[in-house]
Amino acid sequence: MDIEGRQVLEMGYGGAERITMNMGPQHPSSHGVFRAILTLEGETVIAVDAVVGYLHRCHEKLSETLTYTQYPSIASKTDYVAAMTSELAYVRAAEMIGKIDVPKRAEYVRVIAAELQRVASHCLWLGTWCLDMGGALGGGATVFLYCIREREDVLDLFESLTGARLLYGLHQVGGVRYDIPAGWATQCRQTVDKIDRRIDEFEEMLESNAFFMARTQGVGVASRELAQEVGISGPLLRGSGVNYDIRRAEPYSSYGDFDFKVPVETAGDCFARYRVRMVEFRESIKIVRQALDGLPAGPISSRPGVKSVGQVRIPKGEAYARVEGARGEVGCYLIADGSAKPYRMKWRGASFSNLAILPHIIPGHKVADVVAIMGSVDPVFGEVDR
Amino acid sequence: MTAAIYAFIVGFIVLNGIIGVVTYITLLERKFAARMQSRIGPYYLGWPHGWLQPIADALKLMMKEDIVPALADRRVYNLAPIVFLVPCMLIFATLPFAPGLGVADLNIGILFFLAVSAMEIVGLFMGGWGSNNKYALLSVMRAVNQIISYDLPFIFAALVPALLAGSLKLSGIAAAQPDVLHWFIFYPVIGQLAFVAYIVAMLAAENRVPFDILEAESELIAGFRVEYSGMKFALIQLGEYAHITATSFLGALLFLGAWSGPGAAEHPGLGILYFLLKAVGIFLLVTWVRWSFVRIRVDQILAISWKLLLPATLVLLMATAVVVAWKGPVVG
Numbered sequence: 001m002d003i004e005g006r007q008v009l010e011m012g013y014g015g016a017e018r019i020t021m022n023m024g025p026q027h028p029s030s031h032g033v034f035r036a037i038l039t040l041e042g043e044t045v046i047a048v049d050a051v052v053g054y055l056h057r058c059h060e061k062l063s064e065t066l067t068y069t070q071y072p073s074i075a076s077k078t079d080y081v082a083a084m085t086s087e088l089a090y091v092r093a094a095e096m097i098g099k100i101d102v103p104k105r106a107e108y109v110r111v112i113a114a115e116l117q118r119v120a121s122h123c124l125w126l127g128t129w130c131l132d133m134g135g136a137l138g139g140g141a142t143v144f145l146y147c148i149r150e151r152e153d154v155l156d157l158f159e160s161l162t163g164a165r166l167l168y169g170l171h172q173v174g175g176v177r178y179d180i181p182a183g184w185a186t187q188c189r190q191t192v193d194k195i196d197r198r199i200d201e202f203e204e205m206l207e208s209n210a211f212f213m214a215r216t217q218g219v220g221v222a223s224r225e226l227a228q229e230v231g232i233s234g235p236l237l238r239g240s241g242v243n244y245d246i247r248r249a250e251p252y253s254s255y256g257d258f259d260f261k262v263p264v265e266t267a268g269d270c271f272a273r274y275r276v277r278m279v280e281f282r283e284s285i286k287i288v289r290q291a292l293d294g295l296p297a298g299p300i301s302s303r304p305g306v307k308s309v310g311q312v313r314i315p316k317g318e319a320y321a322r323v324e325g326a327r328g329e330v331g332c333y334l335i336a337d338g339s340a341k342p343y344r345m346k347w348r349g350a351s352f353s354n355l356a357i358l359p360h361i362i363p364g365h366k367v368a369d370v371v372a373i374m375g376s377v378d379p380v381f382g383e384v385d386r
Numbered sequence: 387m388t389a390a391i392y393a394f395i396v397g398f399i400v401l402n403g404i405i406g407v408v409t410y411i412t413l414l415e416r417k418f419a420a421r422m423q424s425r426i427g428p429y430y431l432g433w434p435h436g437w438l439q440p441i442a443d444a445l446k447l448m449m450k451e452d453i454v455p456a457l458a459d460r461r462v463y464n465l466a467p468i469v470f471l472v473p474c475m476l477i478f479a480t481l482p483f484a485p486g487l488g489v490a491d492l493n494i495g496i497l498f499f500l501a502v503s504a505m506e507i508v509g510l511f512m513g514g515w516g517s518n519n520k521y522a523l524l525s526v527m528r529a530v531n532q533i534i535s536y537d538l539p540f541i542f543a544a545l546v547p548a549l550l551a552g553s554l555k556l557s558g559i560a561a562a563q564p565d566v567l568h569w570f571i572f573y574p575v576i577g578q579l580a581f582v583a584y585i586v587a588m589l590a591a592e593n594r595v596p597f598d599i600l601e602a603e604s605e606l607i608a609g610f611r612v613e614y615s616g617m618k619f620a621l622i623q624l625g626e627y628a629h630i631t632a633t634s635f636l637g638a639l640l641f642l643g644a645w646s647g648p649g650a651a652e653h654p655g656l657g658i659l660y661f662l663l664k665a666v667g668i669f670l671l672v673t674w675v676r677w678s679f680v681r682i683r684v685d686q687i688l689a690i691s692w693k694l695l696l697p698a699t700l701v702l703l704m705a706t707a708v709v710v711a712w713k714g715p716v717v718g
Contacts, residue, residue, distance in 0.1 A: 019520060021520045021521075021524075023605075027607065028603050028604055028607060029604040029605065040524075042527075043524070043527075043528075043684055043685075130680060131604065132604045133604070133680040133681060134595065134596075134604075134679065134680035134681055138595030138596070138598065138676055138677065138679065138680065138681060139595060139596070139676070139677055139678045139679040139680050140604070140680055140681075141419075141423065141677070142419075142422055142423050142677050142678060145423040145424065146423070146424070149424060205678075209678075209679065209680070211596050211679050211680050211681075211682045212679075212680050214682055214683075214686055215680055215681075215682060215683065366683050366684060366685065367524065367605050367606075368599065368602065368605050368681070368683045368684065369683065370605070371604050371605050
């Protein structure tokens with residue numbers, strides 16, 4: 001984009017009057033602790049520099065000190081908004097190295113958990129994004145509170161499944177820890193039906209609102225080429241017109257059994273990303289329903305007797321497991337040395353890679369668009385900094 | 387001398403009444419917003435339904451530490467809340483609350499109201515400039531842009547009823563609308579258009595969502611008052627709500643017939659109640675908009691004003707003038 005030309009046209013001066021403004025790490029819309037150093041000319045952002053790392057907790061080193069039984073409960077702390085996905089990536093990496101079978105029922109429970117988690121995560125994303133654009137003292141807060149209400153229902157489901165509401169520890173190497181309790185399937189169906197209806201309401205409330213459209217359409221356009229070059233993934237990538245979803249490209253767990261669509265939008269702006277996520281809501285709900293219908297009987301883990309922390313030993317080897325999280329590709333690279341603890345581990349956080357798009361798409365926009373674009377990227381800083 | 391004493395007493399009553407109304411209008415807004423968002427809102431302080439909440443808020447703000455940033459322009463920074471509050475309170479002076487009940491029913495009441503109400507920008511700018519904060523500076527830059535852009539349509543929309551009534555005196559405009567059918571909102575076409583323009587311009591002039599870009603807490607944290615705390619913050623907040631209450635009253639007076647209504651001619655007390663209810667109605671309309679829209683961007687706000695609202699209100703004002711020249715003003 002020819003920013004200099006735009007400046008002269010709009011503001012009437014060549015651009016010598018610049019100020020530097022820190023947005024974050026303490027800022028109402030930093031979605032955690034993110035510091036964006038903006039260079040402004042008037043209201044227009046001409047450069048953005050990102051500083052991450054405020055939430056670094058040595059996850060990768062920590063994993064070397066914890067056994068395969070212990071770490072899945074900690075893995076959920078990387079992306080605490082969609083905790084199920086990182087657990088899944090970790091145990092899948094271990095299972096790939098050890099060639100451990102996972103019973104069909106466990107695979108289905110994993111898929112149900114992952115998709116419910118996607119719904120919960122997108123709920124929070126929609127709410128916080130509208131909060132970014134509409135303000136905590138305005139219409140944004142209204143959407144936020146509606147979304148939180150829906151997310152609560154999903155968290156209730158997780159609570160009755162695992163006993164926890166945020167960090168679950170559902171997965172273990174070889175299966176899942178908890179079976180579906182009695183009556184849970186019915187409760188789950190009711191919840192997803194309700195959310196399905198509520199999504200219609202959200203769409204109606206937002207898309208018939210001219211101001212919402214004005215704030216999102218044509219804002220923060222990431223072209224297909226740029227998206228592929230930077231290496232973003234998930235809804236962002238699909239919003240830029242790339243039809244790529246790991247659930248489809250490389251079906252893991254039991255995703256091959258289900259019928260679902262992968263939404264793709266070509267515009268690449270904030271609105272396209274919004275549309276992709278709104279369709280994903282519905283597709284996730286569809287998958288949950290199918291999985292509940294076809295839930296097979298049988299054991300929930302191939303190693304049900306695991307009680308003590310050091311009992312799982314993974315043979316020497318290495319593997320990269322990736323899953324489609326709510327924000328994109330969540331990958332776990334694991335090197336095992338035959339003991340009960342991994343030798344090395346590396347996370348690929350979807351948010352971290354997605355953030356790299358910001359310096360490419362923010363310059364040339366107004367300050368107000370910075371928060372809209374950042375919200376549409378949906379970063380979770382636990383995952384960025386790990 | 388007796389006139390001065392009378393004016394002093396009336397002024398004292400009105401000022402304190404206004405502060406009371408303004409304090410409780412915040413509670414009303416919070417309750418209303420809570421219902422919209424499927425919440426309950428303030429509940430525990432004062433039975434029933436948290437009616438002591440505004441007093442608790444004020445007490446809390448009084449207790450808070452008063453912070454002056456080290457590099458702030460102290461004099462400007464400290465003066466700003468007062469400069470901001472005074473015009474917001476002063477505009478109540480010309481508002482008549484019932485026939486003959488008001489501090490000063492000026493001949494040019496509406497002009498005084500509009501002129502003084504536009505002066506809040508001075509205090510606002512002083513606050514943003516004096517705090518020596520980049521967020522505050524950006525905020526007041528936006529504020530100056532926005533208030534200049536929206537005061538014109540606001541004035542034009544407010545002048546439509548003045549033209550129709552053939553009077554700049556607020557009590558004269560109210561008197562031209564003696565019963566429901568004569569309310570200016572029911573004046574064919576012109577009345578409705580002017581009312582819509584008034585509400586939109588009012589939203590912008592009051593910095594309410596969707597036009598609250600100068601507060602914009604998701605980008606600018608709290609805008610021009612980001613450095614204020616304690617009582618200074620409370621004064622700014624009071625000024626803001628006083629201003630919006632005054633414009634709600636003005637809207638009720640210009641378009642909804644002020645105190646007119648069934649039985650109001652015999653019982654002036656009833657008239658005051660009607661006036662209050664109408665103003666609260668306008669306030670709730672604005673609140674409803676506030677809690678359902680997202681904020682729009684500064685360039686879009688300016689585009690709406692200069693490309694749409696300003697020409698539209700100008701044409702409307704001219705059309706009203708033509709109608710009045712042809713049919714003569716409405717005389718109640």
